[in-house]
Amino acid sequence: MQKYYKRYLLALGASFMLYACSTSQNETEIQEPMKVVDHHSYAKPEEAVITHMDWDASVDFDTKTIGATASFGISKSENASEIIFDTNGLSIQEVKDGNGQPLTFELGEAKPFMGSPLMVKLEPETQKVSIKYTTSPDAEALQWLNSKQTADEKGPFLFTQSEAILARSWVPVQDSPGIRFTYNAHVTVPKGMLALMSATNPTEVAEDGSYSFTMNKPIPAYLLALAVGDIAYQQIGSRTGVYAEPSIVKAAAYEFEDMQHMVEAAEELYGPYQWGVYDLIVLPPSFPFGGMENPRLTFATPTILAGDRSLVSLVAHELAHSWSGNLVTNATWDDFWLNEGFTVYFEQRIMEALYGRDYSEMLATLNLQGLKKEIKSISESEHPEDTELKLHLEGRNPDDGMTNIAYDKGYYFLRLLEEKVGREKFDTFLKDYFTSNAFHSMTTEEFIEQLNTRLFEKNGIAIDEQLYKDWIYSEGLPANCPQPVSDRFAKVDEVLKKWESGTPIQELISPEDIITKKWSSHEWLHFLHGLPESMTLEQMTALDEYLNFTYSGNSEVLDAWFVHAIKHQYTPAYKNMENFLVHTGRRKFLTPLYGEMVKTEAGKQMAKDIYAKARPNYHYVATSTLDAMLDWGKEETSM
Ligand SMILES: [Zn+2]
Numbered sequence: 001m002q003k004y005y006k007r008y009l010l011a012l013g014a015s016f017m018l019y020a021c022s023t024s025q026n027e028t029e030i031q032e033p034m035k036v037v038d039h040h041s042y043a044k045p046e047e048a049v050i051t052h053m054d055w056d057a058s059v060d061f062d063t064k065t066i067g068a069t070a071s072f073g074i075s076k077s078e079n080a081s082e083i084i085f086d087t088n089g090l091s092i093q094e095v096k097d098g099n100g101q102p103l104t105f106e107l108g109e110a111k112p113f114m115g116s117p118l119m120v121k122l123e124p125e126t127q128k129v130s131i132k133y134t135t136s137p138d139a140e141a142l143q144w145l146n147s148k149q150t151a152d153e154k155g156p157f158l159f160t161q162s163e164a165i166l167a168r169s170w171v172p173v174q175d176s177p178g179i180r181f182t183y184n185a186h187v188t189v190p191k192g193m194l195a196l197m198s199a200t201n202p203t204e205v206a207e208d209g210s211y212s213f214t215m216n217k218p219i220p221a222y223l224l225a226l227a228v229g230d231i232a233y234q235q236i237g238s239r240t241g242v243y244a245e246p247s248i249v250k251a252a253a254y255e256f257e258d259m260q261h262m263v264e265a266a267e268e269l270y271g272p273y274q275w276g277v278y279d280l281i282v283l284p285p286s287f288p289f290g291g292m293e294n295p296r297l298t299f300a301t302p303t304i305l306a307g308d309r310s311l312v313s314l315v316a317h318e319l320a321h322s323w324s325g326n327l328v329t330n331a332t333w334d335d336f337w338l339n340e341g342f343t344v345y346f347e348q349r350i351m352e353a354l355y356g357r358d359y360s361e362m363l364a365t366l367n368l369q370g371l372k373k374e375i376k377s378i379s380e381s382e383h384p385e386d387t388e389l390k391l392h393l394e395g396r397n398p399d400d401g402m403t404n405i406a407y408d409k410g411y412y413f414l415r416l417l418e419e420k421v422g423r424e425k426f427d428t429f430l431k432d433y434f435t436s437n438a439f440h441s442m443t444t445e446e447f448i449e450q451l452n453t454r455l456f457e458k459n460g461i462a463i464d465e466q467l468y469k470d471w472i473y474s475e476g477l478p479a480n481c482p483q484p485v486s487d488r489f490a491k492v493d494e495v496l497k498k499w500e501s502g503t504p505i506q507e508l509i510s511p512e513d514i515i516t517k518k519w520s521s522h523e524w525l526h527f528l529h530g531l532p533e534s535m536t537l538e539q540m541t542a543l544d545e546y547l548n549f550t551y552s553g554n555s556e557v558l559d560a561w562f563v564h565a566i567k568h569q570y571t572p573a574y575k576n577m578e579n580f581l582v583h584t585g586r587r588k589f590l591t592p593l594y595g596e597m598v599k600t601e602a603g604k605q606m607a608k609d610i611y612a613k614a615r616p617n618y619h620y621v622a623t624s625t626l627d628a629m630l631d632w633g634k635e636e637t638s639m
Contacts, residue, residue, distance in 0.1 A: 011600050033412050036443055038070040038332045039394040040165050041086050041176035042117035048076035048083035050174050051218075059195070059228055064144045064299045070099075070171055071130040072181075082122055082130060086168035086175035087134035088115025088223075095120050113397040115168050117442040131172045136489040140620040141166035143286060149617055150229065150284045150372075151302065152245045155193070157199070157229035159283050159299065161621055163291060164333055164398040167221040178331045178441040178505065180218035187211050189228045196243060196281060198294035200226040203241070209442040215295065217275065220329055225294035227281055236260060239273075243297075244282035244330040251284045258312060259356060262319050270346065270431050271321055274438065278319060286585030288621035290314050293321030295345075300588045303555035310521040311556065313351050313363055320346035323434045331441040333398035337389040338442050345418075348411065355501030364411075364484035369529055371408035375477055379404060389413065389472045390444045399621070413471045417451070420462060429455040444472060451578015455626070494528045505546050514547065521554045522561045528560035533567075533625055540570045550576050559589045566596040566603060582614040587622040594629055604630075 032446075043049070050072040057068035074083055087107065094103040097295055099215035103126070105445055109118040121130055145157040156527050160170060168175040174400065189195045191209045194202065199213035232246040234253040237260025243254045263278050282297040282305065292299040298318040304311040324342035344367065352360035378386050383400070385392060389409055391401040418426040432454065456463045469479040495508045513519070519527075528549070550573040558580055565573035581593060597607035611630055615623060627633060 012354065014023060024391055025097055036178065038176040038334055039180055040114065040398050041174060042084050042114070042178075042319065043174035043176055043179060044084055045085060045174065045176070045179055046077065047080040048074055048122060049179060050083075050181045051075050052181050053173070053183040053315070055171065055187075056185060057118040057185065057611065058188045059158060059190075059226075061144065061158070061190060064142075066135045066139075066142070066170060067133075069130055069132045069172070070134075070173070071128060074126070076126075080122055083120050083537040084174075085118040085120070085131070085172045086165070087118045087133075088166075088253055089139055090118075090172055091133040091134045091171070092118060092172065093134070095132075096130045097123070097126050097633060098130070103129065108154055112603050113165065113399075115366060118172050121125045122302075127196050134174055135170050139169040143170045143619045144273060145229075145284055145286060149286060150245060152230060152247045154230045154245075155180060157227075157284055159227040159229075159287065160225050161288060161299075161619060163222050163292060164221040164223070164402065165454070166620075167224050170226075171221070172348070173221045173223060173224070175221040177220045177222060177329050177333070178428075180220055180329075180439065182218050182440075183213075183215050183224075185212070187215040187226070187228075193228050194231040194233075194243075196227045196297055198223050198297055201243075201279065201297060202236075202278070219295055219326065220441075223293070223295055223326060225297065227283065227290070227297075227299065229284075229573035231281070236626070237263075239263060239277050241277070241279045243279060245284070248282060250471060251305055251307070252280075255307070256280060256311055258309070259315060259319075261354060262316055265350050266316075266319055266323070266346070269349055269353070269427065270434050270601040273322055274327060275322055280315065280318070284585050286617045286619055288585050288619040290588060292587060293318045293325055295322070295326050300395075303584060304584050304588065306521060306554045307519070308517065310554065313347060316354075317343055317347040320350060323524075327439060328437045329441045329445040332395050334391040334496055335442065335444045336391060336398075336401050337406040338444065338447060340406040341389070341408075341414055344407045345414040348415075349497040357370065358486065358488055359522075361484045361489055362520070362526070363487040364415075365486045365489055366522060366529075367404075367408045367411060367637075368481075370404050372404055372477065374404035378405070379476065382473055387475045387477075389503060397624075400626070409471070409477065410475055412481050414476075416467075416471070416480065417455070421459060423456060425455065425459050448472070449622065486511070488520075488523060492523050492526045493530065500532060505543055509547075521557055524552075524554070525560055528557065528564070535564070535568055537568065537570065541566065541572070544570070544572065547572045549573075555580075555586075555589060556583065559592060563592050563596050566593065578610050578613075580609050582617060584620055585618045587625060590622055591625060591629070594626055598629060608632075 049340060052073035054071040055250065057066050059066055066277065092107060096104045097103050104121040106119045108119065110116040141160045141162050143159050147153045147155050150157045165175055167173055185197055187195045189209045192205060193209060195211045196206050197213045199215040202211055215452055230245060231243050232249045232603060233241060233243050234249050235241040236253055236256060240263060241258040242249065242252045242256055267273055275296050277296055280300055282300055282302050285301065285302050287301045290301050304314050320343045324346055325339040330338045332338050346424050348364060351363060375387050386403060387405050390609060393401050452463050498508055499505055549557060553559050562573060562577045565577060594607050597603035607630055
């Protein structure tokens, strides 16, 4: 494919656009430029594109709305007569130019998940477009928590989640990963609260509740972020720090003590960290993801606070996004694996640098187990093509493409490349890739072109087109998938084998080993994944009484154990499982548990009962998945 592509960067505003020219059959070579189309944005950046935003906003917890004016600097082609923004559920009050003169605008028809295009007429002299608007109380990106839903229960809390296409529900913006802009913001919040964004941040509460922010590197809209609440700050290193509710900020600083070393290890691998400081905020439990790589300020779930620093690979992952994703960005959501596959690869390399190969190989093994499961389940779904790395999400919610495939199949493809050419050559290629493509977007096809020229041809290695066909454009997991080797897991397998053939668990794991935590949480996870599909209640009880899985302090361990509990109707775990489900909003933990429950009629009823209590604590990202799984709301409407 890429052989027929030529790339031109158009000198138009944010010069992100990739123009593909097909080599035409005729001699005249009149080549119609063909834009890389993002099907998930109404914007027509080739006509008019945003380059900068000044955001002046006021956060109102009573009405659960944000009232704001977003003023955009724009760049346009000569004949542009309009600029199109993405919006979803916004109430637009007025649109003006840079001189305060009203501009004519029209809000188009609203479509599911896409929202409405906001079309603004441009005059020849228009340089700036200012939009005054209010968000809807049920804006999909905004999670408004009452104080009961926070850790400290001292006051309400607000956080955003913009990826993939939810930014348009709180800012009228050209919401495409290929469109970048800088921003300044001025935000007013209730007195006593701290406000933070994906920008330069305060570390102390301002008495008047008024805060200013600057992001002077161009970012795509999905990296816009805001958090408001009773939040404290603790510095960790010269360039790192952590924000959290006051009661957990100390525990968070302990958990993430290695952050500074991670930044240094990452820079050692792939070049300087480009965003100034690297801070992390631990959000209340309803945050639907593990983490979100908002520039300068990673948003993270509290479920990684295990007390023993065992789940910090998530921090390495979000930090790695500062290169893969935030510097070099997937051009469309069909290319999502370029963000996530690279990031898992990079995360693994950071973990290896800090904790050794035997540690990172455990993580790689867990990833491969998860990947195989995901491939099986997607292959049996109505979209088996979602196991291809390059996705086809036109007409679908891009959230559908956010599966393990992008992450772990992406990782194993990159690992295969590393093993093929050797680590040294691959690292040189990657460092150059992040440097030379910084602040630009990337399509899968352009990545392949760069691989061919900058990795293979440069090193005199034959290009293997079959590799791309098998890994990027075909379903499933190719047979040449690299196999991680973990001696530590081999020892766990040994224990499992003996246990399955009847040796009591007490004889295999000494009480001392449990107390000294000889096994890391990854080994426990591997153990739980390796338990047989069918167990007796006696076996479940014996394991739990000795190893105390039901009350583990580690969310990953809890989640894996509860799946077994549901499968085997092990009722002693139900109470704490319900507690876990009501207080945890991380989708990764929710879907396996609800998914296991709905397999039986009795389980389905239990799932619905728990969901009724838990749903108010979940973010839209989680409820949109679970509503579908549980047919939530369908019975009510059919009556
Ligand atoms: Zn990621």
